[in-house]
Amino acid sequence: MSLSGDKSAPTTRRKRDAIHLQRVTLAHGGGGKAMRDLVDDVFVSVFDNPDLAPLEDQARFALSALATHGDRLAFTSDSFVVDPLEFPGGDIGKLAICGTVNDLAVGGAKPLYLSCSVIIEEGTELALLRRVAASMARTAAEAGVKVVTGDTKVVTRGACDKLFINTAGIGVIRTGLDLGCHRAEPGDLVIVNGLLGDHGAAILGARGDLALSSPIESDCAPLNGLIDGLIAACPETKFLRDATRGGVATVVNEIAEASQVGIELIDDATPIREEVRGFCEILGLDPLYLANEGRIVAVVPAAAGERALAALKSHRYGQGAVVIGQVTRGPPGRVTMQTRFGGKRVVDMLIGEQLPRIC
């Protein structure tokens, strides 16, 4: 199956000269030969696929081929800025693929094509760019998606922080599937696919300014395979969302708000790694608000709970799947947590970013 719109286009191009410089200069953004070399050497070589090869200003797809996967197109875009660019368990490249793949997958779409646009600060090491591009290629291969178009800009020192990546993605939504934030009803179960807060803690730790060292790795992962399995086993799944910035607490608040229901979380059931707890205790943070990059919140009818859990647990990214709470009739929009003493507290949306505190 060829998705290339223009059959006469060459499928391979003359290999450009490899770059031997150590660092990116403004010349690489100038639109001339230096830029073509950079794009070829760093990106095209690793993303190599027939849809990318023509390097037209746009990727072209046959509608008929897309339609074999479902009846609606899903389209999403996400920009990735992370400090540091490489961290335990991942890097900005892996994040950029996973983030967009997951944003498509949680809508019930099969992710197919991604774009990759990079903004590079002059002076950024070529070796770093190569590692990031390789990581993107590896993750895209795992997720079964193709990077089919992109863009490269180089900006003067200080105009961006080393490297920003934007990926947009196209996927196709399975016919008949309708996942929605507004669909939660009293009695439904709230499920997550594993330990919470690993990514947020890994990033804070990797930044180094807090001088904390820990074995915590980011949970960053492409979840489309996991979600495929869940939807196949449990087509009555009502809603999925990846619990990125703002963490699980934010997602459940969004559900409670959109569905005008209450949600009660169970303190003892929220799965948090011992080291993440330690990390949070030291800095006075709440792990429920830490970012995740490989965790989803799923809302399923109570009757389908066991099936959903079993499906999630059978996948490598869902082995820690667990029910963390239930939708209630409680005040609409209100998320509460049953504390281990039988007490109750409100779990609100975060006002701003969580800051480390001493008191």
Added chain:
Amino acid sequence: MRFVDEFRDADKAKALLAEIGTVAAKAADRMGRPANIMEVCGGHTHSIFRYGIGDLLPKSIELVHGPGCPVCVLPMGRVDDCVAIAEQPGVIFATFGDAMRVPGSKKSLLQAKAEGSDIRMVYSPLDALALARANPDREVVFFGLGFETTMPSTAMTVLQAAADGTKNFSLICNHITIIPTMKAILDDPGLQLDGFLGPGHVTMVIGLEPYEFIGATYNKPVVIAGFEPLDVLQSVWMVMQQLSQGRAVIENQYGRIVPKGGNPVARDAITRVFELRDFFEWRGLGSIEHSGVKMRAAYAQFDAERRFSVPDVKVADPEACQCGDVLKGIIKPRQCRVFGTACTPETPLGALMVSSEGACAAYYQYGPRAGDEPEKANAA
């Protein structure tokens, strides 16, 4: 986690709550009204809300959230001073994360950072000193705040800077002391309090002796309390025991951390570097005698207030704010006329809405809201 999880045990909590119920009934018989217990420290406020402890206690016990949040009580004028220093060219301003959002009269440190000031969040004052060493051509100013718990750490950092001959490090000292503040609350004519949960981590530095006057002169029990939920419950139980028996002494629930005599080495560091101010201005409470410390003249070269010119202007609290009445336990946060309307965590007017340790912010974040079941009857 050792020394943490054991003190979060649900079964023990149930038993303790049953005992508290029994003692509270006895105390209520004796007193003829509900008991108002103030937790002085914001850390306790945080634990009480995080574990939903308030609702679990019998109706005859009312917890009143005290002034022990050093960020909340920081007056606007002091924040303005910090912003003024942070905005000077060449300065790296280092602060605990807590202080970032505290509103000054014009802006917070977070806003100053957005406008281009080099403001860094650090975990330890030692990290600020390390910044000074790593940036010899910059002036690093550390924002020292907190009660006696934190004072020794900044003092030791200054001593270290002096020993190393570090020239580009200084401290803007906003440390405050707990005892004069408790005394100011006890002297308030509107006082409604029957006993205190004492601040465990302050006391591990200052020891038990400074609290003795509270029982002796004011006839109020004080129990130095740990911060895990069982610590808080056990301390409430101990206060209620005293009230039911008509006793008023200082007791220590937190013996695993708090030695009777505190930490003399830490106190020595404080004494070497700091001396009492005649007065210190508190947001919400006004000026309190001897409630803050400043740097001794011997360490003038590390005193940011002497090294930089600061506006040093007193800024009155917004008039609508009733933080003072909340701090003294006279009203509950939700009874304040601007709570949740003009004053929210996003746009805090008053001190207590600023930090997550502040009583109002905790109420807003964790507490009941309009539409919930009615709150427990207010005793105050």
Added chain:
Amino acid sequence: MCLGIPGQIVAITDASRGLATVDVAGVKREISVAFVRNADEAVEQLIGAWVLVHVGFAMSRIDEDEAAETLKILSELGEVAQETEAMRASGRA
């Protein structure tokens, strides 16, 4: 308050400056032990000790006997509560 968290000293990183590595649930950080070392003992004696950590300083050595004592009181309270409950139950019977 002042956020304080128990951790265990696992290594001494700079004896002359009194710096050590503390482990909190698997997360490690260098802290100062200046406030908890005894003048008459080698700083290495602190390895294995549990301390309360606040803003990068060990502020107190945790008294393990006191911790056990507190938990014992709590357990005994639990037994008393159970007995009271049992007495109430038998009184009703």
